[in-house]
Amino acid sequence: MKITDEAALRALYGEKLGRAVRKEQTTLDSHCRAFIAASPFMMMSTFGPQGIDVTPRGDHPGFVEVEDEATLLIPDRPGNKRLDSLTNLLENPQIGLIFMIPTVRETFRVRGTAEIIVDDALNARMGIKGRPALAVIRVTVSVAYIHCAKALMRSRLWEPDAWPDARPLPTMSEIMRDHAQDHDKPVEPEEEMLARYRKALY
Incomplete structure (x- = not known):
């Protein structure tokens, strides 16, 4: 069922709680x-x-x-x-x-x-x-x-024991290469990329 109006939403979730509005x-x-x-x-x-x-x-x-x-x-x-x-x-x-x-x-x-x-x-x-x-x-x-x-x-965003042991993704340089289709360019090492970012922060 596709929800198309607030009445249907309210029937599913209920009315707004008082403090949630008063805050x-x-x-x-x-x-x-x-x-x-x-x-x-x-x-x-x-x-x-x-x-x-x-x-x-x-x-x-x-x-x-x-x-x-x-x-x-x-x-x-x-x-x-x-x-x-x-x-x-x-x-x-x-x-x-x-x-x-x-x-x-x-x-x-x-x-x-x-x-x-x-x-x-x-x-x-x-x-x-x-x-x-x-x-x-x-x-x-x-x-x-x-x-x-x-x-x-x-x-569990702030709970260290829930954090992954290692980065669960390719590096930003690898992702950028694929998304920008720059397959003829070498992948920039992560530390070099971070050093370049630090120089340009401000």
Whole structure:
């Protein structure tokens, strides 16, 4: 059976639980700010002409700044120049964020709208190692809330005894060779690739 309306969904799952609705915040209180300040990693979702994109963003804990009670600042660093998220935001300002903290089973979710800011003083302030941010994504928060631990408990993401003993995939260089069909190019050793990445982080 294909589910096609909310009534059918509710018949299957039941009504929303009261606290799950009441926990939503429209401003960033001390708990929200503490989670953001401790988070070195988040996933950012945008929507554009090609569809939905989700991209990882990571840096030192607190790399996303709270500008005020309803505004976040995300520094944009050098990357692969695809600019999927940024070009999506030019078409559609809607954005979704999920923040994560190692060892913390809960996540922090944000939904809002975003704009791309280029300002020399702001870029410099949000820079690192003497290198300014290329741009800053300013997010106006519409809804924010802590998400429960069930997903991370099921996945055992932060439990070392559940981690694989070795990488369960080919190296990134091998995958890139096959996906880009660069079969005439040699596979870059993993350590060389990581060293190259480290030079280009900022």
